[in-house]
Amino acid sequence: MSAVSGFNRLSVLEHANVVVSILGLVFVWWLLAVNGAINSLPGPLPAVNAMVSMLPTGEFHSSVIASLRHVFVPYLAATALAVPLGVAIGLSLTFRDLVFPSLEMLRPVPPIAWIPIAILVLPTTLASIMFITFMGAFFPILLNTIRGVERVEPDYVKAVQCLGGTRRDVLRQAILPAALPSIHTGLVIGMGLAWVNLVAAEMIADAGLGRLIWVAYTTGNYANIVAGVIFVGLLGYASSTLVRWIGQRRMSWNVETAS
Incomplete structure (x- = not known):
């Protein structure tokens, strides 16, 4: 074969x-x-009927577009901040002692608790929503980046140094490639948690699937609640699959990632 x-x-x-x-x-x-x-939760058939009824509507289309924006923009921002911050914490014990304890205190705070704080501090509802989804993605990426950097084999670093590599060379040629599988794991988890936080965040929104679910609940339309939850699950699954696919393409050399 x-x-x-x-x-x-x-x-x-x-x-x-x-x-x-x-x-x-x-x-x-x-x-x-x-x-x-x-x-009173409806079974699969009423939920499917509700999904079919929702698909052609403009409200559903605008909700999907809004939710994608509420997830992907904060997710990219969380990635841009968490990866370099995680690398710095993983490399420097002093920086870790100064920064990590404060971040670790914020990590267990659930998304619901952030909603009133975000509304009070941030200027717009959109910024509040994106902040909550940002928090969902930020910590998994940060923690997995730190873990990946800390687990880099010292021999990799010594090999680059012995060949005359600078600190920048060590970072680019030894630390980041070795930590990349762990960072990728954090990116996948962070995408999933961004969608988890989305439903809570969009309860205060004017548009989005979370808003659609909340309106269905307040009006007693239980089939639409289940349909909205399924759509969130499908989009979350597709988003995580996309991140996995990109990671596999970028790390085809890694047997664990590619398998």
């Missing part, structure tokens, strides 16, 4: 497992709904 054939079979098997996993979740949901174990 050729390597290409083996890879294709593995890829088909992975996709089949994904389908089986999703169908299993739907089956459990249907079973609970049929037996009345989830009270």
Whole structure:
């Protein structure tokens, strides 16, 4: 059997497992709904009908666009800040002692607690929403970057230094490549948590899927609640898959990442 054939079979098997996993979740949901174990929460069929009804509407399209903006802009900002900050903390014990304790105190604060603070401090509702999703993405990226830098083998650094490399060369040729798999893990987790924070953040928004879910709740439209949650889950899954795909493309040399 050729390597290409083996890879294709593995890829088909992975996709089949994904389908089986999703169908299993739907089956459990249907079973609970049929037996009345989830009270007034609708089953799969009403939720699918609600999704089909929502898809062609302008409100749904604008909500999706707003939510994507509320996630991806803060996510990119969190990446741009957390990665260099994590590298600095991982490299310098003094810098770590000065900065990390304050950040670690902020990390356990849930997104709901940030909402009134963001409203009071930030000038616009949009800035408040983006701040909350930013906080969701920031800490996983930061912590995984720190972990990746701290776990770099000293021999890699010594090898670059022995070849006459400067501190910048050590950073670019030894530390960052070795820490990249851990940073990538933080990027994937950070994307997921940005979507988790989104629903809480968009309760104060004028548009977005979180707003759509909240309006459906206040009006008693339970099928639309479930439909909105499914759409958030699908977009979150697609976003994390995109980050994984980019990481695999950039780190094809890493067996653990590529597998």
